[in-house]
Amino acid sequence: MSKFKKKKKGVPAVNTAALPDIVFMLLFFFMVTTTMRETNLLIDNPRLPSATEIKKLEHKSLVSTIYVGKAKDAKYGTGYNVIQLNDKIASPDDVPAFIFRERETVSEGEIPFMTTSIKADREASVGIITDIRLKLxxxxxxxxxxSTNTGVE
Structure with missing residues (x-):
């Protein structure tokens, strides 16, 4: 009989010391790269008209978007002439106040570079678009x- 007993050799345990570091690096990566949606649409996603000659907007932080389309809920109105400014339903008379609020969020030097984007459903009437343009x-x-889709349908 030997003085020392031999231990059974098996597969060594997996070292999990670096696991928390990897998890936090992934968490940090997704927190930095994820963008949150700024506006909850109260109108149906607009079916944008088609166009062939389009240009992509460069400074998206300087773009204020006005949505025109059909309301998801009937309490906001019917038809395709419902206007949404940020997270609320509005009328054309509310557009100037919306623009002034948007101008307050940027520096004075960037105001001339601000763009207003109209995302209107293809079924929206030209009258409501004209009212918005006059207020702007x-x-x-x-x-x-x-805003349009690429290609011709």
Whole structure:
């Protein structure tokens, strides 16, 4: 009989010391790269009109978006002429106040580069778009962009 007993050799345990570091690196990566949706749409996703000659907006932080389309809930209105500014349903008369609030969020030097984008459903009437354009003209928000889909349908 030997003085020392031999231990059974088996597979060594997996070293999990680095696991918390890896988990926190992944968590930090996804926190930094994820963008949160800024606006909850109260209207159905607009079916944008098609266009062939389009240009991509460069400074998206300087873009204020006005949505025009059909409301998801009937209490906001019917038809395709419902306007949404940020997270609330509005009328064309509320557009100037919306533009002034958007201008307060940027520095004074960036105000001339601000663009107003209209995302209107293809079934929206031209009258509501014209009303919005007239209100934008009243507050000197003359850089206007219409969102479209690429291609012709």
């Amino acid at each position: 003209r009243d507050v000197n928000a003359l850089k206007l962009s219409y």
